[in-house]
Amino acid sequence: MNSVVQLQQTVPNSLEEQWMPFSANRDFKNDPRLVMKSEGVYLWDQRGGKIIDGSSALFNVAAGHGRKKIADAVYAQMQANDYAPSFQLGHPGAFQLASKLAAILPEPINHVFFVNSGSEAIDTALKIAMAYHRARGESQRLRFVSRERAYHGVNMGGTSLSGLVKNREGFPVTLPNVVLMRHTWDPKVRFQRGQPETGAELAEDLQRFCDIYGAATIGAVFVEPVAGSTGTLVPPKGYLERIREICDANGILLVFDEVITGFGRLGAPFAADAFGVVPDIMTMAKALTNGAIPMGAVAVRDEIYSTVVDAAPEDAIEFFHGYTYSGHPAACAAGLATLEIYEEDDLFARAGAMSDYFLDAVWSLKDLDCVVDLRGYGLMAGVEVAPDKAPGLRGNALQKQLFWNGLHVKFTGDTAILAPALISERAHIDEIVDKLRTTLKAL
């Protein structure tokens, strides 16, 4: 173990009462891993061990842990105005944050609806798509398209759009009329750095759905530009462009779920910028507040906002949707401070500049026997290891082992998703990859 820190919190007397999300509760409680303190790209566990954060926590702490500017902004906001309803009332922060976001979003996406998580962003995007088509007299567009291996959160809309069996099979009562395109991973194209050269033709699945169901029944297509939670699937060259073309030709809205790819992860503000394809709707969350306060957002093209808003009389509510905590003052303060940090430290460009070094380091793992695929773009990479007995068992075991060996990395199945903070130095990337190599080598 490395340095022992002054622990800021005490270890709880009982772990029993909390039902942990997305966790093996019994296994965890037998061998708990508690983060007691975090700073920069490091975490400290309850034994005082220092752990490098290889996944920006859950891909959200992009500017590193413990940013005082964010803490100060939230503290000041809490003292000035701790809460104001967002229904038929407002407070300055929500408008300021929406304007700041509009300034960095691709044109013509300039209207922002606030929520509290990525899952809420997805359900909100579904309703916005329905409201838009309805306002245009096309309320029959109730079919939604997603993809195999997609992760769009866990609310009922996102569960319906999910392409991951574990997230679907236990919850069969989901939205009707969701169809899934094929995913873009090709087992014959392994160790492909950046965008695969082949696979653009998979976008034709969308054309086939238009031909089978009738394009005029399809409301929106949901795409993670880089499929994140399934282990970093980078879109083939030409794929997103072709999806955009088919949407345009058929009046279908294109939704980019940028919950992971937003805010510099790919070396550009958003994946839409990195790939040069502008969607109609963008969902975001994660790095919006640098993980400090829960918040998500749905950003839409101006025409979507004006179509929905202008369809109702001026003094009537146009969109019967929203959350008590939409645009919470603390979250807005955190968001504003976070965007300032990204700008002041030029973190999106920094991520782009560090990408080659990061991907070189990740590709150095290619010689390990247990590594069966590597995929990556920007500051995001998937390191897939051969399964052991059943899929996912080795990944779970590795995530624990790596933690005690001083590296936090999020596994999905048997794939480690590396996503270092955008502030990472070369030495941090070396440390992450060295620790991963040492543990994988011992398998």
Ligand code: PLP
């Ligand atoms: N969409 C994508 C692409 C995600 O990666 C996630 C979370 O990982 C979500 C939606 C759900 O976000 P949240 O966990 O904030 O609800």
